[in-house]
Amino acid sequence: MNLNQVFASQGTTVFTVMSALAVEHGAINLGQGFPDVDGPEAIRRLAAERLIDGPNQYPPMTGIPELRQAVSRHNKRFYDLDYDWQSEVIVTSGATEALSDCIMALLNPGDEAIVLEPFYDCYLPQIEQTGATVKAVSLKPPQWSIPEDLLEAAFSDKTKLVVLNSPMNPASKVFTGEELSVLARLLEKYDAYAVCDEVYEHLTFDGRKHVPLASLPGMRERCLRIGSAGKTFSLTGWKVGYISGPEALINVVSKAHQFVTFTTCPALQYGVAHGLEMEEDYFTGLASELEGKRDFLRQTLEGIGLPVLPCDGTYFMTADIAKFGFNGSDYDFCKHITANAKVAAVPMSVFYHPSSQAKPNNLVRFCFCKKDNVMAEAAERLNGFFG
Numbered sequence: 001m002n003l004n005q006v007f008a009s010q011g012t013t014v015f016t017v018m019s020a021l022a023v024e025h026g027a028i029n030l031g032q033g034f035p036d037v038d039g040p041e042a043i044r045r046l047a048a049e050r051l052i053d054g055p056n057q058y059p060p061m062t063g064i065p066e067l068r069q070a071v072s073r074h075n076k077r078f079y080d081l082d083y084d085w086q087s088e089v090i091v092t093s094g095a096t097e098a099l100s101d102c103i104m105a106l107l108n109p110g111d112e113a114i115v116l117e118p119f120y121d122c123y124l125p126q127i128e129q130t131g132a133t134v135k136a137v138s139l140k141p142p143q144w145s146i147p148e149d150l151l152e153a154a155f156s157d158k159t160k161l162v163v164l165n166s167p168m169n170p171a172s173k174v175f176t177g178e179e180l181s182v183l184a185r186l187l188e189k190y191d192a193y194a195v196c197d198e199v200y201e202h203l204t205f206d207g208r209k210h211v212p213l214a215s216l217p218g219m220r221e222r223c224l225r226i227g228s229a230g231k232t233f234s235l236t237g238w239k240v241g242y243i244s245g246p247e248a249l250i251n252v253v254s255k256a257h258q259f260v261t262f263t264t265c266p267a268l269q270y271g272v273a274h275g276l277e278m279e280e281d282y283f284t285g286l287a288s289e290l291e292g293k294r295d296f297l298r299q300t301l302e303g304i305g306l307p308v309l310p311c312d313g314t315y316f317m318t319a320d321i322a323k324f325g326f327n328g329s330d331y332d333f334c335k336h337i338t339a340n341a342k343v344a345a346v347p348m349s350v351f352y353h354p355s356s357q358a359k360p361n362n363l364v365r366f367c368f369c370k371k372d373n374v375m376a377e378a379a380e381r382l383n384g385f386f387g
Helices: 014-025 041-053 065-079 095-106 123-129 148-154 177-189 247-258 266-276 280-303 330-340 372-386
Strands: 089-092 112-117 133-138 159-165 193-197 223-228 241-244 316-320 363-367
Touching (some): 041 266, 065 223, 065 241, 065 266, 095 123, 095 159, 095 193, 095 241, 095 247, 177 193, 223 247, 241 247, 280 316, 330 363, 330 372
Parallel strands (some): 112 133, 159 193
Antiparallel strands (some): 089 241, 223 241, 316 363
């Protein structure tokens, strides 16, 4: 039987594979990016009360008014971005659905979409499923800087959109104002759009501030901005995302959304609406706590002889295993330490286009959004194995 080629050709995601391997070997899972502590109790309690008290029937397709209003105010409070809550905000069942809705709404067969690699693994199949072509531009480690000449060369008259992930998973990169300006210039020159995956918007370190591409001159009308309650409130299992954008784009995105999930659990939406109105101390405190965990992991990895790359934000840190002279791929290395050191990581090569000439074989990604005692035990295991 001739099944859909895009999805039939996909393997099981590396996160599922490494998480299963971690369970098999009793390893600490520093591969998949989810916190092991639930988010603020006030948010969870309010959602729990709403689940009992209701309503529990279909909420509005684009999201409950309270959450769309909260998203609109959040955009204004942190970025001075004005979005009309009624016509320019959509609530989705997670950021992955939001990405899918945006990509389906914008792309036609024969279009081209640019992604910056390494890229989150869902981008490629979501784009290819529309019949569009992916053009990958490789960022240059260790700073993961944008090669301006290669980026411009990737644009053509067929370019419809760029997927921009900042702060960036998996590279932990926060793009600079200069880099965003280069991208903005090219989007205007080629009359293209940007799907902005900004789920780690509040998880930036060392005093860095997240700057949405939509906040640059001329970019609001070209950008669809995606946020995630899962990342902002450490509630990844809730799968509540939100899209902000100009009415002309949101109108079409909402039509894609209505045929994917249609709507999202109302009780969770009420909880997230409350969360987005929290004092700024919550948002800065979360980043500060994660920054401390990042520094602990950096000290651990450097202590066993693994150089680490810069980590500007997100949950993740990249280490260079070349110095170890390991006889195998980055994938083999991750399986090796999962089985023997009892600590799981993820190979960076899986975040590249299959045909990429820049695919590394010496970089692995560790996640640090875990409890302090879990991080300490992981450090002890790594020190014991490599020491």
